[in-house]
Amino acid sequence: MSSTAQEATAFTPSAETLGTVLARGDRPRRPSAWAASLTFGWRATLKIKHVPEQLFDVTAFPIIMTLMFTYLFGGALAGSTREYLQFFLPGIMVTSVVMITMYTGVGLNTDIEKGVFDRFRTLPVWRPAALVGMIFGDVLRYLLAATTIMVVGLILGFRPEGGVPGVLGGVALLIVFSFAFSWVWTMFGLLLRSEKSVMGVSMLVLFPLTFLSNVFVEPSTMPGWLQAFVAVNPITHLVTAIRSIMSGAPHMPALMWTLLASAALVAVFGTLTMRLYNRK
């Protein structure tokens, strides 16, 4: 504290040095949309570096989810946990990562209240860059969560037939979908007034979306109306696609549906987010 006070007192602004740094040089060309987004992504990684505790939710939470459900349902649903894991692991990976996407909205909601966004919004850069970059940072978190679950799964006995390419392909598809899905939460992050309400809405959407799917059990035992919902739930298509890719035999319709759904999510929620962002 005392050193801070001393520094502040020691400083005497000198018109000469200030004049030098203020000299009007040639202004650099404005960065491309991609470069600006990457720079905002760098900001997100710096924040992770300064506050590493925030990685708790992308490491501890997925591990607990995986262990909990594997041992809870494994014996009852598939005869053994090892047997269940072959079916269940891709699904719990999707569930965990999709649930983590809600922190994008929570983070934006707290971040936007701070003065720094005023500065970002007065910069002459591609408008969505600040948000795209933020989600780039979150994509790193999704990757970390997916990797954590995969490692836990492999330790517990998950043996995907698709091998390394299958696993990488499956994770890649999950990341693409999660990037797209994050725009739902940026919209809510800008729309809702508090962090708590963003959390509330996220839970309301995420629980039915992830549980009413083919993540935990085969839908064939469900009542007809529920099967109808499960069949249109994008999470079902995503899980089907990832399971098939990891098992080495990609299910093309599910893959296409997932990519289409991702494009639609960005188009609709990305646009809504930018409208709100510009009006904020």
Added chain:
Amino acid sequence: MSPTAVETSGLVKTFGDNRAVDGVDLTVPAGTVYGLLGPNGAGKTTVVRMLATLLRPDGGRATVFGHDVVREADAVRSRVSLTGQYASVDEDLTGTENLVLLARLLGHSKPSARERATQLLAAFGLTDAADRQVKKYSGGMRRRIDIAASILNTPDLLFLDEPTTGLDPRSRSQVWEIVRAVVATGTTVLLTTQYLDEADQLAHRIAVIDHGRMIAEGTPGELKSSIGAGTVHVRLRDAEQRPAASLVLAEELGTTVQLEADPVALTARADASGSDRGAAEQASRALARLADAGIIVDDFALGQPSLDEVFLALTEEAAA
């Protein structure tokens, strides 16, 4: 004819039922410091936010260097820079990281961004704090990193929203020095402030804002002479002499004299508007008259009118 940096006509912004800005017409000549003076909630910040393209006006229009703030927002953004009321830097990042981040966003290459950051940190006396998170900075240092971030690409127009609110006197005068240096390079500065002396120190012209309306506009000199230049505070040794002192002051200054709660204190406004003498001269003559009358003065001060007094004077004027 000097070019115009900012021009607004009939600018309006409403939040629900509240007309935060209610028809403001401003003209800010390029290369000058323009002060928006007013109390909290007067609408100063809202005006600045509209000009900085952060808020859309609900009525009227505003241009910055001839570009409309709504239709040509991008052109406006490439000419302006904003230092908000609350730190407009990322508090989780270090000083260097903040400046490098913004320099990169303004198009500097990595080496050039680093060089620029180092240069600015040195010029703002923050080299020792370069690798510390901004949230650990003192108030004055925070302001400086904030202003440094605003002048990365020396802007043509710099908005400073209450740049010295909450700062200690030392940090305050540092900010003033910085503002003077910025203006000397040709940048136009639009600053908001609650302090009359700050506007007086820095601004070439001042607009006084209250309840979203502009109630006065002019050079500091014009405003002061229109409201009386200052307040004379006198403390006597002997409370019994107060009635006599009050008479002398009233006669010499030509205004009503206020008797303070403290039985030896008197306050009077030195109104220079109706006189060919300055306030200081009036006050010194009043002091001499008190001495002539055998009244012992223990303490004496000529203060600038406070913002309260300015508003009182201006609103009285408006009502009359």
